[in-house]
Amino acid sequence: MMLKGFIAGLVVANGFEWFAHKYILHGVHRQGQTRYSPVPDSMRSHWEHHRIVRKTAFLDEAYVEGWQNWRTRNEVGSLLVVASVFGLAFYPLSKGMSLAALYSAGHYYYVHRRAHLEPEWAKRKIPWHYDHHMNSHQDANWCVTKPWFDYVMGTRVISALELQEQNPLGITLPAALAQVVNSCINHFFPAKWVVTPIRSAT
Numbered sequence: 001m002m003l004k005g006f007i008a009g010l011v012v013a014n015g016f017e018w019f020a021h022k023y024i025l026h027g028v029h030r031q032g033q034t035r036y037s038p039v040p041d042s043m044r045s046h047w048e049h050h051r052i053v054r055k056t057a058f059l060d061e062a063y064v065e066g067w068q069n070w071r072t073r074n075e076v077g078s079l080l081v082v083a084s085v086f087g088l089a090f091y092p093l094s095k096g097m098s099l100a101a102l103y104s105a106g107h108y109y110y111v112h113r114r115a116h117l118e119p120e121w122a123k124r125k126i127p128w129h130y131d132h133h134m135n136s137h138q139d140a141n142w143c144v145t146k147p148w149f150d151y152v153m154g155t156r157v158i159s160a161l162e163l164q165e166q167n168p169l170g171i172t173l174p175a176a177l178a179q180v181v182n183s184c185i186n187h188f189f190p191a192k193w194v195v196t197p198i199r200s201a202t
Helices: 002-025 040-055 062-068 070-090 095-117 119-125 127-134 148-152 175-188
Strands: 028-030 033-036
Touching: 002 040, 002 070, 002 095, 002 148, 040 070, 040 127, 062 070, 062 095, 070 095, 095 119, 095 127, 119 127
Parallel strands: none
Antiparallel strands: 028 033
16 A cells, blocks of 8 residues: 555656646746746746756756755755655655655755766756756756656657657666557657757757
């Protein structure tokens, strides 16, 4: 039972990752006005992160500076709040879901930090996030850890063949199984492709 709850919690966490990235970190477009976010400091931090990684071939030195950098403090603080709220809310329903909320927050930080310190690792392991930053269209590819909800919501936009993950689950599988997964998922939730070439990292 705990395993089922943990898996359900991972799915919920991925959905929240998609939602928070799109609506809180990027903010909502408003005609003739600046974007709106219910957490403006997080949106400001995130857009600064975007500007920096576009100029530095995906690197973000905030993760080297650590706690001294206000954006690192903002990200860690936000993840602690989200993990605490979801962890406590899920606990009476499912200890597995509560554990998944805590795990997902820690995993998110590890993956996001490593990606922006090791861009080649990011290209291999989470190409959907590399696409999010370096693609000509940045209002897509909202997931960071796994691309699940980008496929479900139709927001996985691939810019180059080398940035297409082995399968939409974002988990390395035996080739035959990956082919089956690709066939099934792409039938119902096909990824989109862009015609504009990806911005050069050089």
